[in-house]
Amino acid sequence: MPRLTLTAVALALAAPLAHAAEPGEGVSITMVQPTWDTGWFQTAIYSKLLAELGYTVSEPMTLDNPAFYQAVAFGDVTMWVDGWFPGHNSYRDSFEQGAEIVGAVAKGGALQGYLVDKASAEAFGITSIEDFKRDDVKAAFDRNGDGKADMVGCPPGWACEENIEHHMDAYELRDHVNVINANYSASMADAVAAYGSGEPILFYTWTPNWTVNELKPGKDVVWIQVPFVDLVETEKGLEDAATMTGVEGCVADPCMLGYVANDIVPVVNSEFIAANPAVRALFEAAQIPLTDIYAQNALMNAGDQNIQAHADAWIAGNRELVDGWLETARAAAE
Known part of the structure; x- marks a missing residue:
């Protein structure tokens, strides 16, 4: 019978404890x-x-x-x-x-919709994006002097841009709302600064997003509703899911956000x-x-x-x- 060296014995004892190859190796x-x-x-x-x-x-x-x-x-x-x-x-x-x-x-849990600073919503009685057809509201939210309310939207190529563009036509808002499609983070940083200076702000956002941590729904801002649900073609049939209950900081419950939770x-x-x-x-x-x-x-x-x-x-x-x-x-x- 062959003799086992101490090295061989050690290797034999260690073998069962050797780490198995991970499934992704190579x-x-x-x-x-x-x-x-x-x-x-x-x-x-x-x-x-x-x-x-x-x-x-x-x-x-x-x-x-x-x-x-x-x-x-x-x-x-x-x-x-x-x-x-x-x-x-x-x-x-x-x-x-x-x-x-x-x-x-x-x-x-990924909500989407339009928000307004709470102070302006209360001062002007804003509960819907439809309210931005009113001259007094447009004037308050017009930061560039073009006669339209300015709203932070989404950059080209994002799915939310397609949705916002659809809403501009569905709710006949093109003559009333100027959608800012520049870099979102920079545009929202500008909106947050404007809010800090007491200026009215209107913006689109989604969750999860830092915006709802910086501007808390129900405290700093409120979710507003759409006048009726009108979804893009690829979401047709999901209309019921565009109205949700228990949305914190919405002006109504249930809340007709106009977007399906993603x-x-x-x-x-x-x-x-x-x-x-x-x-x-x-x-x-x-x-x-x-x-x-x-x-x-x-x-x-x-x-x-x-x-x-x-x-x-x-x-x-x-x-x-x-x-x-x-x-x-x-x-x-x-």
């Missing part, structure tokens, strides 16, 4: 983030979770909606975790032949997800509370731009939950 992911920075926090968290599964994850590439949905369908990029549906339904034809929605970062979801190349069941399992298990996204967005707005550190802190603070997701993912790969 696999690369080209990650994308959107042009709105309020989505970069979840991009960083998901990237770090994928790295813990052994995947090599690229620094996120920033793309606008049309470019991403075309690229992910062709496999030029792998994924993002910032799909907004039904808001992004108009891009389905671009991606559904080669990519798919997997899981949800946040379900149903799910924030990962959109992943189909070939990749078919070959990586661990990623599917992770994405189907993981979710991030909207309140945590609000809090991180507020940090960014206050000048703390260290998104990677924010993601690390969130993962550390939710380690037990995260480990459960990762174990689910590993089990799916076995």
